[in-house]
Amino acid sequence: MSRKPADPRYTSGRLFGRLWRGYLRQHTGTMALAFLLNVVEGSTLGALSWLIQPLFDRVFAPGGSSLLPWLGLAILGLFVLRAVTSVASKALLTRVSQKSSTAMQVDLLRHILTLDHGFFQTNPPGALMERVQGDTNAVQGVWSSVILGMGRDVVSLIGLFAVALSIDVSWTVAALVGAPVLILPAVAVQRYIRKKTRQMRVQAGERSTRLDEIFHGIQPIKLNRMEGYQLDRFRRIVDRIVRGQMKMAVGRATMPALIDVITGIGFFAVLLLGGREIASGERTTGEFMSFFTAMALTFQPLRRLGDLSGFWQIAAASLERIYRLFDTEPQVTRRPATARPLPGVPEIVLDDVHFGYEGHPVLRGLSFTARAGRMTALVGASGAGKSTVFHLLTGLLEPDSGRILLNGVDTADLGLDDLRAQFAVVSQEAGLFDETIRENVTLGRTVPEDRLRMALQAAHVADFVDALPERDLTPAGPRGSRLSGGQRQRVAIARALVSDAPILLLDEATSALDAASEALVADALSRLGEGRTTLVIAHRLSTVRQADRIIVMDAGRVVDQGTHEELLARGGLYADLHRLQFKDGDTDAG
Secondary structure, three states, X not given: OOOOOOOHHHOHHHHHHHHHHHHHHHHHHHHHHHHHHHHHHHHHHHHHHHHHHHHHHHHOOOOXXXXXXXXXXXXXXXXXXXXXXXXXXXXXXXXXXXXXXHHHHHHHHHHHHXXXXXXXXXXXXXXXXXXXXXXXXXXXXXHHHHHHHHHHHHHHHHHHHHHHHHXXXXXXXXXXXXXXXXXXXXXXXXXXXXXXXHHHHHHHHHHHHHHHHHXXXXXXXXXXXXXXXXXXXXXXXXXXXHHHHHHHHHHHXXXXXXXXXXXXXXXXXXXXXXXXXXXXXXXXXXXXXXHHHHHHHXXXXXXXXXXXXXXXXXXXXXXXXXXXXXXXXXXXXXXXXXXXXXXXXXXXXXXXXXXEEOOEEEEEEEEEEEOOOOEEEEEOOOOOOHHHHHHHHOXXXXXXXXXXXXXXXXXXXXXXXXXXXXXXXXXXXXXXXXXXXXXXXXXXXXXXXXXXXXXXXXXXXXXXXOOOOOHHHOEOOHHHOOOOHHXXXXXXXXXXXXXXXXXXXXXXXXXXXXXXXXXXXXXXXXXHOOOOEEEEEOOOHHHOOOOOEEEEEEOOEEEEEEOHHHHHHHOOHHHHHHHHHOOOOOHHXX
C-alpha cells in the first residue's frame, strides 16, 4: 500500500517558518544574544583541546614547570567562562521559551473560541485541552534546543574538528570513516519518531477526554456502580500511551546510540593509525593527546545533536497539530460587529428557513412570526427542530436557505456580537462556572451595584444568597454544583436580567425543577419577560398555556398555531400532545 503523501503545508521547514514568524521573530534580539553566548561556550571546548598539546609537549617536559601556573589559569578561565555563558544563555532562552509558548496558548484559545457550534460537537473538551496545553508544552523548548544546538554544539564541533585537522588530516578522516552510515538510519528514525508522536498526542487527548468525562459524571458513575468500568477504560488508554512512549523512547535513543557506535569505530581507526606513528617518533605524545581530547570532546555535542533531531520530530508533530487547528476555519462567518442597536423591541420572523445536519434535513421551510413584546411558544415532539431554531437565532448555526429577520433586519447582515447582544437565554442547563455567584451573574461585565441588587431580588437569588456567609461572593462550585437546581436556574435568570437584552429565549427552563422551585423560577421568568419578546421551548404544555401564540412544530415545519384554547378546540397535534400529558379532569388540562 502506498504511503499517503505528506501535506506540504506541514513540512518541517514550513512549520518552523510559521513558528518563527508568529512567535520567535519578536524575540530576535534576546535569541541573538543567547546565540552569541552559546558560541562562546562552544568555542571553549576547542580552546581546551588545543591547550592539551603544549601541556604535554612543553609544560610536562624538562624545564617547563614555570609555565604550569599560567597554563593552569588559562584552563581554569575557560571553565569559568563556560559556566557563566551557560547560565546566562539558559536564562535568556527560558524567557523566550516561556513567553512564546504562553503567547501560543493564548492565540490558540482565542482561535478556538471563534469556531462554531459544529466544531465543538466533534471535538471533545479533553482533546482540545490537550491541544492548548499538551501540544504547546511539547514545542515549548524546541527553539531553545535549536539555538543551543546551533550555537553551542555546532560551534564546539567546528572548533574541535579545526584542532583535529590542524594536527593531522588523515587521523581526522579516519575518525569520521563511519559517518556516512548514519544518513539512511537517521532519516528512517526521524520519520518513525514523528509518526509515533502523532499517535501519542491523539492518545493523550483521549486520556484528557476520559478524565474530563469521569470527573464531570462522577455522580452517575457512583450511582450506577461504574467505577470499575470507567477505571478499565482509562487503564486501556494509559497502557497504549505507555507502549507508545516506550517505542518513542527507543526511537529517540537510536540516533545517539548509532553515533556512539560510529564514534567507537573512529577511535579504533585513529588508534591503529596514530599509535604506529607515535611509536615510530613521527608524532609527539602531546599531538596525539590533543587530537584524542578533541575527538573525545566531540562525543557529547554529537550525541546532543543526534537527540535534537528526535526532539525536533516530536515538536514538529505537535506543531502540525497546532497549526492544523489554527487553519480550521469557522463554518459560521459574519461581518465584524458594529454595535448598531435594533430599534425598539424586535419582532422575530422566520421566512422559509431550511436547515440540515450532514445532509439530514431538520427544518423544512419553517416560517412563523414571534410578535414584539409578546410570548411565543414552540411545542412539538422531540426532533421537531425546536432547539435548532434557537441555535439559528443566536448564530450558533447558519440556515441552509431562507431568512431570519429581527424588526425587518436580516440576521445574516449582523455581526455575531451584535446579533447575540439581542438575546438573553435561560435553558434547562444553567451553565454556571466555578466562580463566585456574583461573577456568574455579571460574567465579567461592570454592573452598577444597584442594578445587580435589583436583578438578584427579581430573580429570587437574594432569597438564598443573603443567608450565605460570603453572600454573592460565595463560590458556585464546578458547574454550579454547590447550588441546588432551582438556585442555579435563578442565578441564570439574574444573569439574563443584568444583560438587559430585548429578546428572551427560554429552553425548558423549569422542566427539571420541583414544584416549589418551579413557582419561584416561574415568577422570576415572568418579571424577566416584561417588555421583551419572549420565545419559549417547552415539552410540558402547562408552562406555555399563557403564551400569546403557540407554534406547533412537526418534522421541521409549522403544522398549527394559535392560543392554547384555540389549538385545543381545533384538535390536531397539539390536542394529541395535550391528551398524552394530562388525564381527564386534571386541573392543568385547561
